[in-house]
Amino acid sequence: MRKITVPIGPQHPLLKEPLSMKLEISGERVLGGTLRLGYVHRGIEKLAQQRTYVQNVHLIERICGICSHVHTTTYCSAVEAILGIEIPPRAQYIRALMCELERIHSHLLWLGILAKHVGLDTIFMHAWHDRELVLDIMESISGGRVSHAANEIGGVRFDLDEENETLIRTNISKLHDQVSGVLDVIENEPALQARTRGVAPISTDLIRQYCMVGPIARASGLDVDLRRDDPWPPYDRLDFNVITHPDGDAWARTIVRAEETRESLHLCEAILRDLPGGDVTVRAPRKVPAGEAVTRSEAPRGEVFYYLRSDGSDQPARLKIRTPTLPALSLLPEQLSAINVADIPVVLAGIDLCIACADR
Amino acid sequence: MSQIRFDEWVREIREAVGCECEPYDGIQNEYTIRIPAANLRDVMGILKDRFDCYHLSAITAQQHEDRPEELEVIYHFWKGEGISFVMTLPLESLVIESITPDLPGADFYERELAELYGVSFSGREEIPPLLLPDDWNQPPPFLSKKD
Amino acid sequence: MIEGLFFLLFFPGLAFQVVCGLAFEWLDRKLLARFQRRVGPPWYQPLADLIKLFSKEDLLPKGANHLIAALLPLVSFSAVLTAGLYIPVAGFTPFSFEGDLIVILFLMSVPTLAYYLAGIVSLGVYSVLGGGRSLLQFFSYEVPLLIALSGPAILGQSWSVAGIMEAQTVQGPFVIFQPLGFILAIVGLIGKLKRDPLDIPSAKSEVVGGSLTEITGTKLGLWHLLMKVQAVVGIFLVINLYLGWLKYLPAHLSILVFVIECLIMVVILSVTSAVFARLRIDQLAGLGWKILVPLALLQIGFVILMGV
Numbered sequence A: 001m002r003k004i005t006v007p008i009g010p011q012h013p014l015l016k017e018p019l020s021m022k023l024e025i026s027g028e029r030v031l032g033g034t035l036r037l038g039y040v041h042r043g044i045e046k047l048a049q050q051r052t053y054v055q056n057v058h059l060i061e062r063i064c065g066i067c068s069h070v071h072t073t074t075y076c077s078a079v080e081a082i083l084g085i086e087i088p089p090r091a092q093y094i095r096a097l098m099c100e101l102e103r104i105h106s107h108l109l110w111l112g113i114l115a116k117h118v119g120l121d122t123i124f125m126h127a128w129h130d131r132e133l134v135l136d137i138m139e140s141i142s143g144g145r146v147s148h149a150a151n152e153i154g155g156v157r158f159d160l161d162e163e164n165e166t167l168i169r170t171n172i173s174k175l176h177d178q179v180s181g182v183l184d185v186i187e188n189e190p191a192l193q194a195r196t197r198g199v200a201p202i203s204t205d206l207i208r209q210y211c212m213v214g215p216i217a218r219a220s221g222l223d224v225d226l227r228r229d230d231p232w233p234p235y236d237r238l239d240f241n242v243i244t245h246p247d248g249d250a251w252a253r254t255i256v257r258a259e260e261t262r263e264s265l266h267l268c269e270a271i272l273r274d275l276p277g278g279d280v281t282v283r284a285p286r287k288v289p290a291g292e293a294v295t296r297s298e299a300p301r302g303e304v305f306y307y308l309r310s311d312g313s314d315q316p317a318r319l320k321i322r323t324p325t326l327p328a329l330s331l332l333p334e335q336l337s338a339i340n341v342a343d344i345p346v347v348l349a350g351i352d353l354c355i356a357c358a359d360r
Numbered sequence B: 001m002s003q004i005r006f007d008e009w010v011r012e013i014r015e016a017v018g019c020e021c022e023p024y025d026g027i028q029n030e031y032t033i034r035i036p037a038a039n040l041r042d043v044m045g046i047l048k049d050r051f052d053c054y055h056l057s058a059i060t061a062q063q064h065e066d067r068p069e070e071l072e073v074i075y076h077f078w079k080g081e082g083i084s085f086v087m088t089l090p091l092e093s094l095v096i097e098s099i100t101p102d103l104p105g106a107d108f109y110e111r112e113l114a115e116l117y118g119v120s121f122s123g124r125e126e127i128p129p130l131l132l133p134d135d136w137n138q139p140p141p142f143l144s145k146k147d
Numbered sequence C: 001m002i003e004g005l006f007f008l009l010f011f012p013g014l015a016f017q018v019v020c021g022l023a024f025e026w027l028d029r030k031l032l033a034r035f036q037r038r039v040g041p042p043w044y045q046p047l048a049d050l051i052k053l054f055s056k057e058d059l060l061p062k063g064a065n066h067l068i069a070a071l072l073p074l075v076s077f078s079a080v081l082t083a084g085l086y087i088p089v090a091g092f093t094p095f096s097f098e099g100d101l102i103v104i105l106f107l108m109s110v111p112t113l114a115y116y117l118a119g120i121v122s123l124g125v126y127s128v129l130g131g132g133r134s135l136l137q138f139f140s141y142e143v144p145l146l147i148a149l150s151g152p153a154i155l156g157q158s159w160s161v162a163g164i165m166e167a168q169t170v171q172g173p174f175v176i177f178q179p180l181g182f183i184l185a186i187v188g189l190i191g192k193l194k195r196d197p198l199d200i201p202s203a204k205s206e207v208v209g210g211s212l213t214e215i216t217g218t219k220l221g222l223w224h225l226l227m228k229v230q231a232v233v234g235i236f237l238v239i240n241l242y243l244g245w246l247k248y249l250p251a252h253l254s255i256l257v258f259v260i261e262c263l264i265m266v267v268i269l270s271v272t273s274a275v276f277a278r279l280r281i282d283q284l285a286g287l288g289w290k291i292l293v294p295l296a297l298l299q300i301g302f303v304i305l306m307g308v
Helices: A046-049 A052-060 A069-081 A087-115 A120-140 A160-190 A191-196 A204-209 A212-218 A251-276 A325-330 A341-353 A355-359 B006-017 B038-053 B102-116 C003-010 C014-035 C045-054 C066-085 C100-121 C125-156 C163-173 C179-193 C210-214 C217-243 C251-273 C280-305
Strands: A003-008 A021-028 A031-035 A291-299 A304-309 A315-323 B021-023 B030-034 B054-064 B067-078 B082-090 B096-098 B121-124
Touching: A003 C125, A031 A341, A031 C163, A046 A052, A046 C045, A052 A069, A052 A315, A052 A355, A069 A087, A069 A291, A069 A304, A069 A325, A087 A120, A087 A160, A087 A191, A087 B067, A120 C251, A160 A251, A212 A251, A212 A315, A212 B021, A251 A341, A291 B082, A304 B054, A304 B067, A315 A355, A315 B054, A325 A341, A325 A355, A341 C125, A355 C125, B006 B030, B006 C100, B021 B102, B021 C003, B030 C163, B038 B067, B038 B082, B038 B096, B082 B096, B082 C179, B096 C210, B102 B121, C003 C014, C014 C066, C014 C251, C045 C217, C066 C100, C100 C163, C100 C210, C100 C217, C100 C280, C125 C163, C125 C179, C125 C210, C125 C217, C125 C280, C163 C217, C179 C251
Parallel strands: B030 B082, B096 B121
Antiparallel strands: A003 A021, A021 A031, A291 A304, A304 A315, B021 B030, B054 B067, B067 B082
């Protein structure tokens, strides 16, 4: 059969963010492809070197539209590490709470996108409807649905009051029902399983070689979760299960993310239960002494890595950001070879692409 | 996850590679070792074979204000805890041996470095453009050269 | 002459088919929206969409043949409308003859072939992919559909839709004797209409717009319109063949029953598209040849035994 080159992106209904792939296709078979990034490269690493530490909190928040909070959390903890200050326990818990809410919101969004890609719009609509419950919580805490501006160097900018806590409790218990319902549906939906089972499996070995992180790694049986393995407080005091799945295919990635959503709901409840009192912020100096620090956090998509070097001024000398989508993308050409054209959306959805993160 | 027994790691690397490798108290939350850039590939081999340490979190490149004539490159590994390998390259010859044969996952990090800082990697296939436009003909955007 | 024109242009021809098409589409979209916790469109939305499409600029890629691209939807539209003329509506049959079922089935497959050709002549990568898929899909659903639809014909001992309906008034609706055939006919209809979950040739996330990716403006409007009418004709056909027992009911009652049956069919189609994920083309081929064809043969065997 004749080979044709099919361009996917930079603009394509499949992609919510610009990414360019050129795929070699013969009939309904994909033979391989190449990948281009950089369409949303904003040079944030360089920009950050020209802004003060305080301004950077808000710049960093704009890296990603979905996991904005975990980015600022990781950045702030890097600055705090060089400053040598410890934030109050209540602030730690609130940061973790926001991280978990963000994970729930991200995973529900992802589930919707997967469903949409395989033509199951009903699940898409329901998942995104449930996601509104999380966004409501976020809005009640910080006033922002997606960009929360909740972090500052030395703590968090918003405290939880009685009203927030009630809303969180009611919405979380609603979400428990909804997520169980959705899980029930996807576990019993034969067509969805037919579309995802055995699609683009990644072996544990390949996961290790490509430095993959997060749910993709866990769906291939690699038991790694920074919240447990390299925790910042309060995760070292919280008890939760790390969900893994041995299969490594698109189905395993679905199940891992869905179960993780449930686990995060439990974590939110635990955080609310253990929430200590006291201040939510300590005073941090504007200038940061010379030093270097590395911080890592478990974002919804896996390890977020920040390296920060300070030269003693009020601006960072170097800020290096590595987001979890980047290693996932490096395996994408490999994953896109020897599959069906119809499986391209499933493979892409399985990665949970965040191009804005990968490009920075 | 097993914790890094740092002293043992340093000793092993020293013995096996036979290079200078000085641990120092540089990066917070991270074990830091300074190694010569020429020995990177050997160190990677030790990490992989001897310590089963695969996970490369990132490769950072940076220029220090007081040392503008060189580029500092840091390989950040992780195995339960972070361990960083710091090396310096003179701006005249920005060449490192690629570690992609051992660790294919380093591919995108190396390509990013190659495009934004102009570092060339030996021992791997040609680097097609990843981030910059196809018709980019200016110097690497993140590298500042004082002439 | 005047009567003939009325039949062609108003009832059961163009105007009636188009109005039914718009109504069914609105009902389908509204139902789907309610299943998905959305509000859904107002009643005039399908019409508004059409008007908007007809007013858009008509573009084609360089080198594509404008004439053929314009002829394809026109030819398939007329084929579908012609098929519609031969289908009894609520027992009303102006042009019936022995063998019209075969003509209807033939005319109904014209749009699929035209759809394939539209992909080839509009010279787009996705169009070619979508066109190829539409043919593959055609081969998967058409055979079980034809076998299944011959069930009523055998049982009614007639190849005319009106004749089959007449047989049902004596023997009772055929859906009772051929439930399997009824289900197969619905599956085949979904495949023919390229509706979710068998919207493989036009799956947005896979092949953008399928064959019609490069088609715009009036041509695209015509394509959409003819697909709506195709849905109407298909639904009427299935109802007449399997639930067509109302010939001798009083006129107003038979219209009421017919409308209710149409609504039930739309609901069935809506629910199927809401609860199933899209199949892959190889999965559809497997389903068609390994499951649907044997089931259709089984049904036919049962029908023949019944006839004996």
